[in-house]
Amino acid sequence: xxxxxxxxxxxxxxxxxxxxxxxxxxxxxxxxxxxxxxxxxxxxxxxxxxxxxxxxxxxxxxxxxxxxxxxxxxxxxxxxxxxxxxxxxxxxxxxxxxxxxxxxxxxxxxxxxxxxxxxxxxxxxxxxxxxxxxxxxxxxxxxxxxxxxxxxxxxxxxxxxxxxxxxxxxxxxxxxxxxxxxxxxxxxxxxxxxxxxxxxxxxxxxxxxxxxxxxxxxxxxxxxxxxxxxxxxxxxxxxxxxxx
Numbered sequence: 328x329x330x331x332x333x334x335x336x337x338x339x340x341x342x343x344x345x346x347x348x349x350x351x352x353x354x355x356x357x358x359x360x361x362x363x364x365x366x367x368x369x370x371x372x373x374x375x376x377x378x379x380x381x382x383x384x385x386x387x388x389x390x391x392x393x394x395x396x397x398x399x400x401x402x403x404x405x406x407x408x409x410x411x412x413x414x415x416x417x418x419x420x421x422x423x424x425x426x427x428x429x430x431x432x433x434x435x436x437x438x439x440x441x442x443x444x445x446x447x448x449x450x451x452x453x454x455x456x457x458x459x460x461x462x463x464x465x466x467x468x469x470x471x472x473x474x475x476x477x478x479x480x481x482x483x484x485x486x487x488x489x490x491x492x493x494x495x496x497x498x499x500x501x502x503x504x505x506x507x508x509x510x511x512x513x514x515x516x517x518x519x520x521x522x523x524x525x526x527x528x529x530x531x532x533x534x535x536x537x538x539x540x541x542x543x544x545x546x547x548x549x550x551x552x553x554x555x556x557x558x559x560x561x562x563x564x565x566x567x568x569x570x571x
Contacts, residue, residue: 378538378552385443388531389465391431391473392441398434398569399441400562403535403545406457407450407492410556411544412480426559431473439570444476446528447535447543453492459524460497463516468508478504 383401404411413421416428434440444461448454457479464475482500484490491500494514501510517524535545539552546553548565 377550378547379550380547382538383443383445383547384530384534387527388443388445389461389469389472390441390443392435393438394441396435396438396441398439398548398566399443400430400546400548400566401443401445403445403447403531403540403543405446405448405450405454405543406461406479407448407454407483408543409483412483413556414544416477416480421556423556423558426557426562429559430562434566440566444472445531445535447532447540447545448528449532449543455525455528456494456497457492458528459517459521460494460513462524462527463513463520464508466520467512467516471505471507474505475501475508 380399380401383399385399385401404415409418410421412418413423414426417425430440430442435442446458446461448458461472461475461479465472468475478500479497482491482496482504490496494517498510498514501508501513538547541554544556546562548562549569551565553561553565
């Protein structure tokens with residue numbers, strides 16, 4: 328299903344800031360975003376704070392790729408974040424090519440890279456709902472997890488609780504776009520495990536914050552943190568040396 332047109336926004340930076348307070352986060356975030364982190368654009372080199380993928384908890388987290396792939400990338404995201412969408416499937420208002428499809432084709436599918444998905448929900452209730460459904464899909468249909476993520480980001484419209492992203496719309500998306508997933512089973516799993524899923528998402532976000540992550544999307548590969556939406560070369564410049 329094609330994404331609905333997103334409202335025009337300032338794209339002078341490609342990094343969405345942290346705000347734990349949900350009320351007013353979009354307005355406040357937009358102001359901060361436009362004035363900070365001007366380096367997070369396609370083709371820029373990632374920053375290198377003191378991080379290590381070995382310190383990231385990956386056990387039990389959704390992932391794609393070989394379990395023992397030589398390189399691991401942890402990816403923190405929010406299903407309502409437009410910059411996450413730009414990395415996963417592309418976004419009409421954000422001028423970068425999506426990096427994830429090429430990473431999957433050239434690194435994941437060839438056994439070189441394992442991508443571990445971590446939740447960083449902060450844009451509203453729909454962020455939590457999307458994360459809950461994703462975890463239910465991972466538990467019930469792990470082979471369909473990436474297809475679910477792709478469908479979710481393609482359907483994403485406005486930030487926060489303003490359109491697509493509540494339970495009813497995700498139920499409809501699964502029914503219409505994901506024939507290999509039983510939507511009723513997923514919905515039941517969300518209802519039965521909401522507290523567990525929410526606790527896991529909170530732990531992911533807290534972990535990311537402790538590692539220096541200040542918003543979504545954010546990635547850790549080896550000892551490098553890549554903050555914000557960026558082009559393919561920012562990832563390959565880190566991954567390729569680790570494969571030698």
